[in-house]
Amino acid sequence: MLFGSQTVVALRWLYPGDKRLVRAYRTRPQIADLDGLCSPPCVIREAACQCGQLVLSCSGEPAAVSLCHCLDCQRRTGSVFGVGAFFTKEQVMVAKGSSTQFSRGADSGSTITFHFCGVCGSTVWWEPEHLSSMVGVAVGAFAEPDFPPPLQATWAVRQHEWLHLPVEVTSHPKSPVRTTPRG
Ligand SMILES: [Zn+2]
Numbered sequence: 001m002l003f004g005s006q007t008v009v010a011l012r013w014l015y016p017g018d019k020r021l022v023r024a025y026r027t028r029p030q031i032a033d034l035d036g037l038c039s040p041p042c043v044i045r046e047a048a049c050q051c052g053q054l055v056l057s058c059s060g061e062p063a064a065v066s067l068c069h070c071l072d073c074q075r076r077t078g079s080v081f082g083v084g085a086f087f088t089k090e091q092v093m094v095a096k097g098s099s100t101q102f103s104r105g106a107d108s109g110s111t112i113t114f115h116f117c118g119v120c121g122s123t124v125w126w127e128p129e130h131l132s133s134m135v136g137v138a139v140g141a142f143a144e145p146d147f148p149p150p151l152q153a154t155w156a157v158r159q160h161e162w163l164h165l166p167v168e169v170t171s172h173p174k175s176p177v178r179t180t181p182r183g
């Protein structure tokens with residue numbers, strides 16, 4: 001199993017102090033490796049917007065799945081939290097359509113660029129500047145109820161009071177991001 005150094009940095013951010021991910025990869029040898037070389041059987045999933053104009057093809061398993069309660073994710077999705085699956089850039093390709101982009105600042109001090117359908121408005125994927133080797137893909141866009149669940153949640157300070165997550169989801173009050181702010 002090859003772990004690229006950028007990917008290891010990304011995983012440390014996605015799962016600070018969490019050994020479960022590495023264990024999962026050790027115990028599931030059929031999983032695609034983290035540098036995007038998809039060893040058989042290789043899962044290919046498609047993330048699509050609601051009108052079907054924009055489709056992103058994702059090969060292999062995501063390196064991480066993360067839930068976010070922040071207000072930006074709430075406004076972006078129209079739901080009360082967002083869930084993203086993080087793939088390496090080598091694992092994803094635009095299968096169909098064209099995206100419109102929107103960039104905003106992240107609490108890390110860097111920028112996130114969202115790619116959404118200009119026709120129906122669904123966000124399909126995003127590129128976090130501070131995780132330049134990774135792409136976040138909207139888990140709902142897979143329309144796959146048995147998609148791997150999130151193992152961590154960020155911005156729990158914004159969590160809706162009625163919402164209770166499974167105990168196996170590690171909650172962080174804010175973002176555990178550890179990057180050097182610009183300037
Ligand atoms: Zn669309």
Ligand SMILES: [Zn+2]
Binds near residue numbers: 068073
């Ligand atoms: Zn968020």
